[in-house]
Amino acid sequence: MLSFESFSGNTEVIKSLKAALYHRFPQTVLITGSQGSGKWSLANTIAAGLLCTGSGQKPCGVCQSCRKIQHNSHPDLEYIDYKEQEIPVAVARELRQQIYLLPNDCDRRVVLIRHAHKLNIAAQNALLKVLEEPPEYAFFILTSEQPGSILETILSRCSKYNLAPVSKQDKIDNTHMNHVRGFLKALSNANEYQMLINAMAFEKLSKPDLRLVLGLIQTALRDSIFFANGLSASILPEIGQTELANRVSVEKIIKLYDFIGILRERVQGNAAPVIVCAGLCATAYEICFV
Numbered sequence: 001m002l003s004f005e006s007f008s009g010n011t012e013v014i015k016s017l018k019a020a021l022y023h024r025f026p027q028t029v030l031i032t033g034s035q036g037s038g039k040w041s042l043a044n045t046i047a048a049g050l051l052c053t054g055s056g057q058k059p060c061g062v063c064q065s066c067r068k069i070q071h072n073s074h075p076d077l078e079y080i081d082y083k084e085q086e087i088p089v090a091v092a093r094e095l096r097q098q099i100y101l102l103p104n105d106c107d108r109r110v111v112l113i114r115h116a117h118k119l120n121i122a123a124q125n126a127l128l129k130v131l132e133e134p135p136e137y138a139f140f141i142l143t144s145e146q147p148g149s150i151l152e153t154i155l156s157r158c159s160k161y162n163l164a165p166v167s168k169q170d171k172i173d174n175t176h177m178n179h180v181r182g183f184l185k186a187l188s189n190a191n192e193y194q195m196l197i198n199a200m201a202f203e204k205l206s207k208p209d210l211r212l213v214l215g216l217i218q219t220a221l222r223d224s225i226f227f228a229n230g231l232s233a234s235i236l237p238e239i240g241q242t243e244l245a246n247r248v249s250v251e252k253i254i255k256l257y258d259f260i261g262i263l264r265e266r267v268q269g270n271a272a273p274v275i276v277c278a279g280l281c282a283t284a285y286e287i288c289f290v
Ligand SMILES: [Zn+2]
Pocket: 051, 052, 053, 054, 059, 060, 061, 062, 063, 064, 065, 066
């Protein structure tokens, strides 16, 4: 269910990262951008892509590796995600040792370091060498909204990608957001009639806007899945993701996420918005409540 498709903006950055997955992916990557720009979500998607064992599009979402990631249980994926102000040197030292253990499942190991600027100076120094010359199976993906606080010596070792803020990516206007909020609320309440009312507003959108709104719903669902797994990494402001996570099971939300991905492809492939929107209501209701 992690997918590059859900990043509706930052087209060039996403395109080059996606392409790199099939060639030589840089082993040390830093993703920068303001809070809420989708850095962590992108880092997770890249990790899934690197570890995916499926044969087609990466991440495929269905191979054993992708499923382990969805269930937060992939042995070759490590998260450094600190709530505290500082990531201490002990964490960096431990990581430095662990990274030399061979991968368990796949032929790769991925380490995601969130808020990399929280690594204190000693911790950054401890990681310097391993970031410069990681073992050939190891990949480090760092995210930071304050790259200015990262040592130049670390920065120079990273391939850098910057995400534009969501507001600039897509000019998401409040009307769109309100409709998505209304739709999610109706969905949480299993109110098919209200779902329909909200989806009727989507019918009037241009195709690019309809794809954007479907993408927003997917992003909200992804937030719900994160909430349900006890992770707080929402991309969107609160528009009902928490409520949905409380009312509908993760499995169903994942199913719905995938279904909306199919709808987005249909819009791309010229399906009439009225049919897409009718399908959205009927199938979303069915997936979640029947
Ligand atoms: Zn896969």
